Amino acid sequence: MKYSLLTVMLLASASSLMAQESIQVGNVSQDHTYENLVDKKGINLGNDWYVKIDLRTGWLQYDYGNAPTGGTHSGDPTISKGHTDSKGFYVIPKVSLITPSFGGFAAKVTGMYTTDLGFNDPNYETRTFVPNPQDPKAFAILQEAYIRFDNNGNKVLVGRQELTTPMIDADDWYMQANAFEVAHYTNSMIEDNMFSLGFFHKMAGVWDSGAYDATIAPLGGTDFYSMSQASFVGSADKANVDPDAGVLFGAYEYHHSQHNVQAWEYYATDLYNMLFLQYDFKDSVGGFSYVIGAQFIDWQEVGAYEKTSNAAGNGARIDYSLYSARFDGSFDFGLNFATGVAKYTDGKGQGDTLGAWGGYPYFANGMIFHFFEAGSLQNAASYKAQIGYDIMDNLWVGYRYTFFGLDSSNSFAKMTDPGDPTKTIDDPSKGQDAMHLNGIRLSYGGKQGAYFTGTYESVKLDHEPDTYSLRLIGGIKF
Numbered sequence: 206m207k208y209s210l211l212t213v214m215l216l217a218s219a220s221s222l223m224a225q226e227s228i229q230v231g232n233v234s235q236d237h238t239y240e241n242l243v244d245k246k247g248i249n250l251g252n253d254w255y256v257k258i259d260l261r262t263g264w265l266q267y268d269y270g271n272a273p274t275g276g277t278h279s280g281d282p283t284i285s286k287g288h289t290d291s292k293g294f295y296v297i298p299k300v301s302l303i304t305p306s307f308g309g310f311a312a313k314v315t316g317m318y319t320t321d322l323g324f325n326d327p328n329y330e331t332r333t334f335v336p337n338p339q340d341p342k343a344f345a346i347l348q349e350a351y352i353r354f355d356n357n358g359n360k361v362l363v364g365r366q367e368l369t370t371p372m373i374d375a376d377d378w379y380m381q382a383n384a385f386e387v388a389h390y391t392n393s394m395i396e397d398n399m400f401s402l403g404f405f406h407k408m409a410g411v412w413d414s415g416a417y418d419a420t421i422a423p424l425g426g427t428d429f430y431s432m433s434q435a436s437f438v439g440s441a442d443k444a445n446v447d448p449d450a451g452v453l454f455g456a457y458e459y460h461h462s463q464h465n466v467q468a469w470e471y472y473a474t475d476l477y478n479m480l481f482l483q484y485d486f487k488d489s490v491g492g493f494s495y496v497i498g499a500q501f502i503d504w505q506e507v508g509a510y511e512k513t514s515n516a517a518g519n520g521a522r523i524d525y526s527l528y529s530a531r532f533d534g535s536f537d538f539g540l541n542f543a544t545g546v547a548k549y550t551d552g553k554g555q556g557d558t559l560g561a562w563g564g565y566p567y568f569a570n571g572m573i574f575h576f577f578e579a580g581s582l583q584n585a586a587s588y589k590a591q592i593g594y595d596i597m598d599n600l601w602v603g604y605r606y607t608f609f610g611l612d613s614s615n616s617f618a619k620m621t622d623p624g625d626p627t628k629t630i631d632d633p634s635k636g637q638d639a640m641h642l643n644g645i646r647l648s649y650g651g652k653q654g655a656y657f658t659g660t661y662e663s664v665k666l667d668h669e670p671d672t673y674s675l676r677l678i679g680g681i682k683f
Contacts, residue, residue: 243650243651243655245257247301253306254302254304255302255303256303258299258682258683259297259298259681260299260680260682261296261297261299261380261678261679261680262294262296262297262679263294263297263676263677264292264293264676264678265291265678266674267290267292267332267333268672268674269285269288270290270671271287271288271289271290271670272289273289273290276328277328278327278328278339283618287629288578289331290329291329291330291331292329293330295335295380296320296321296322297318297320297381298317298318299315299381300316300317301313301314301316302314306355309355310354311355312350312352313350313351314347314349314350315350316347316348317381319335319336319344319380319427320343321336321341334379335381335411337411337417337427338417340423344424346409347365348384349365349366349367351364358392359390359391360393362387362389363388365384365386365429366387367382367384368384368385368387368389370456370469370564371467371469371483371564372566373408373471373564375563376563378678379413382410383409383412383413383414383562384408384409385405385406385409386405386407387403387406388404388406390403397460397461398457398459400456401454401456401457403453403454404453404454405432406431406432406449407431407451408429408430408432409426409428410426410435410562410563411425411427412563413426413562414426414562415437416430418443421448422434431448431451432451433449433451433474433475433476434448435561436473437558438476438510442509445509445513446474446476446508447474450473450474451473452473452474453474454469454471455469455470456469463487464484465486467483468481469481474508475507475509476506476507476508476509477505477558478506479503479504479558480503481500481501481502482501483498483499484498485498493534493535493536495533496532497532498531498532498568500530500566500568501526501527502526502566503527504523504554505521505523505524506521506522506523510522520553521553521554522553522554524552524554525552526552527547527567528547528548528550529547529548529567529569530545530546531543531546539594539596540592540593541603542590542592543591543605544590545567545568545570545589546569546586546587547567547569547586547588548585549582551583551615555581555583556577556581559576560574568589569607570607571605571607571642572644573644573660573662575640575642575666575674576609578640578669579611579616579640579666580611580615580617580631580637582609582611583612583616584612584615585611585615586610587610588607588610589605589607591604591605599651600647601647601648602648603646604643604645605645605646606641608640608642609639609641609642610638611638611639611640613667614636617631617636617637618635618668619632620635635667636667639666640665640667641665642662643662644660644662644663646658646659646661647659649679654681654682654683655680655681656680656681657679657680658676658678659675659676661673661674661675
């Protein structure tokens with residue numbers, strides 16, 4: 206059976222994600238879809254007890270034109286926001302035990318181990334986001350441990366889980382999935398309708414967690430820390446928040462035939478509120494299938510964070526929205542395409558919120574998320590054009606170009622602070638107008654359990670050296 210890009214998206218939107226469980230019906234991120242072609246039921250131990258095994262390896266390389274200096278992790282803080290060249294080889298075995306259902310109750314336990322087998326230079330691991338960048342070493346983690354009840358359209362889950370929702374996401378193509386200590390209830394008793402309520406308490410995930418303050422999170426993303434500590438806001442603001450604060454959420458989705466509607470509300474106590482709305486229309490004409498979608502996301506500071514903003518008298522620090530649209534299509538003979546456009550409003554907070562907790566549902570991004578290198582996305586716009594082809598069953602190749610139109614009155618390269626050489630500030634003489642991203646991806650997901658995705662991307666950003674990234678990630682599932 207041949208899988209096109211769009212087919213993968215539609216298959217995944219009609220059922221739960223294969224790599225991790227999903228509450229969400231629609232909008233699976235194109236940037237971690239291909240691995241989901243591979244799903245193995247596991248090894249039957251008898252009486253419907255199963256063991257699932259995922260043996261993953263990967264080579265990651267990010268060249269920022271900013272090599273580590275002096276045998277330390279640090280490079281020039283004025284180049285690429287201080288992000289330094291990083292590279293590494295990793296091996297990640299992952300084992301899950303899944304119980305049969307007993308009166309609607311079932312359980313799952315997953316353990317994961319991450320190691321570089323002693324191959325890597327720790328000075329070059331600050332941006333691979335596989336081990337803790339402050340203390341790169343092998344680690345093991347109890348990734349999942351939950352009990353689930355599922356009966357007649359009612360589902361309750363409590364425990365650790367690799368969970369996918371639009372703005373808080375397992376995002377597992379960065380070598381290892383995020384996991385959350387969560388409790389949620391989902392009701393799908395009414396046909397084509399889904400209602401959900403839940404609470405994210407803690408998370409673990411090196412790429413998507415901001416928990417790197419050694420005084421409160423010495424293990425970084427390699428262990429579970431509260432959602433507030435794992436947020437991307439500054440450490441001074443985290444000190445004003447309940448260290449156990451989490452994120453409440455509620456959702457409604459309607460999914461029927463050609464139409465998919467999503468409304469998600471997330472309330473991060475004493476930090477900020479996120480509202481996510483999306484509509485998709487899908488149809489086919491002859492041998493052509495397509496999706497047209499519109500998306501709106503709004504971020505607003507709340508609670509203690511809002512109070513400290515008001516006290517400082519500088520206005521809101523998180524107060525902006527993102528409007529996006531997409532048109533994606535696929536032909537039966539294997540050609541497919543994806544386009545997207547996005548506009549950020551002229552408010553602050555992008556650096557404190559984008560991608561936090563693993564949520565990357567945005568329509569117009571690069572193949573590797575390089576918007577972190579731009580000075581700011583305040584009042585910016587982005588445009589994506591992608592074309593791909595199904596070479597053969599389960600083998601896809603594609604090219605993507607993404608242009609970020611930056612606002613040079615808000616986005617700047619960095620310079621050393623004349624008053625304090627240990628700090629950097631915006632350089633007013635180096636406003637940034639544009640960022641160009643060119644990416645190529647080859648992706649394979651075989652029925653026997655083998656999978657591979659290779660991604661190369663180059664970035665040209667005003668007043669910064671060109672950057673290059675290569676990710677080769679693959680493995681086999683049993």
